[in-house]
């Protein structure tokens with residue numbers, strides 16, 4: 204979708220901002236460009252919508268050499284989101300969002316309907332926010348309007364230059380997860396500039412790690428973290444890359460332990476045979492858990508005994524508070540364990556009420572992390588891998 208062929212940009216003062224760059228971004232892919240300040244990320248991006256012209260080399264968009272395209276027509280196919288959102292202060296949120304459809308000559312009512320739809324998509328109710336002015340919004344809300352505006356004419360390509368750079372870490376975290384959901388729905392081809400490796404790892408299908416004017420490694424996040432191509436990349440991704448890896452390693456079914464399981468309508472077993480058991484409903488969906496002590500409590504008057512007067516598991520089971528779908532990241536699993544002070548978490552087959560698959564324990568989490576590091580790290584020394592895991596054996 205976007206292809207760079209030996210692109211170089213030298214500014215008139217002699218600075219080589221981008222040096223012989225070649226890479227390709229496929230349709231629907233989100234590529235993050237990450238690197239220290241001044242390494243050429245923004246220059247790379249601005250060459251795509253011809254805000255900057257390369258000194259040499261060629262850039263193709265959907266097979267077409269952009270040097271031959273009319274810049275105005277080209278920019279209509281490319282949404283652009285920047286840190287200083289650049290909303291028009293005297294226009295309402297709805298009018299700001301409708302800017303490009305308006306320029307494209309859409310009917311006013313169509314443009315406004317589209318803008319309202321987009322605001323909804325980025326989590327801003329158009330009835331509440333549509334008539335506000337930019338200075339009546341928080342920083343995070345302004346960023347959302349920026350994203351909505353860039354998407355309004357449904358361009359196939361999005362360029363995003365540190366779009367979440369100016370908001371505090373909590374809002375930033377929200378915006379990132381919302382943006383991931385949005386991207387899963389709209390599947391744009393995205394170039395996303397950031398200097399934050401955590402953000403690059405979280406959002407990117409692939410990451411381009413920049414050194415001075417050049418890409419040092421262009422790879423999936425897990426590979427960049429697991430097998431940095433050069434010492435520079437290893438240093439840039441940081442000594443805690445084992446921890447960062449938690450966020451790109453999914454929970455797999457094979458990582459799970461199988462604890463004892465009882466069903467809601469089973470008669471209460473006197474002895475669970477373990478300290479606790481997972482409780483499922485008749486469809487094997489996760490309901491909760493029961494401890495050996497709860498099961499062994501003398502059966503005095505208990506609320507809601509099962510038909511026939513017998514005490515069933517249902518009367519003693521506790522609702523599960525913490526669970527995750529398979530495929531969630533090890534980082535989410537770790538965070539959930541800490542948040543609920545839990546020694547294990549249940550894993551189900553989809554996000555909402557789902558079929559129980561097993562439980563993840565800290566030991567299994569560690570094994571999963573080690574497996575994922577080993578899979579990628581065949582060619583880096585074992586000792587280095589050992590140092591990168593989160594917990595010592």
Ligand SMILES: Nc1ncnc2c1ncn2[C@@H]1O[C@H](COP(=O)(O)OP(=O)(O)OP(=O)(O)O)[C@@H](O)[C@H]1O
Pocket residue numbers: 214215216218219220238239240241242243244245246247398
């Ligand atoms: N108009 C210009 N004239 C001369 N040099 C420039 C110009 N624009 C950028 N540069 C230089 O080109 C290099 C790359 O700049 P660029 O803005 O692409 O970096 P960046 O990686 O996006 O940095 P940052 O993260 O700080 O935005 C820098 O050394 C910068 O000083």
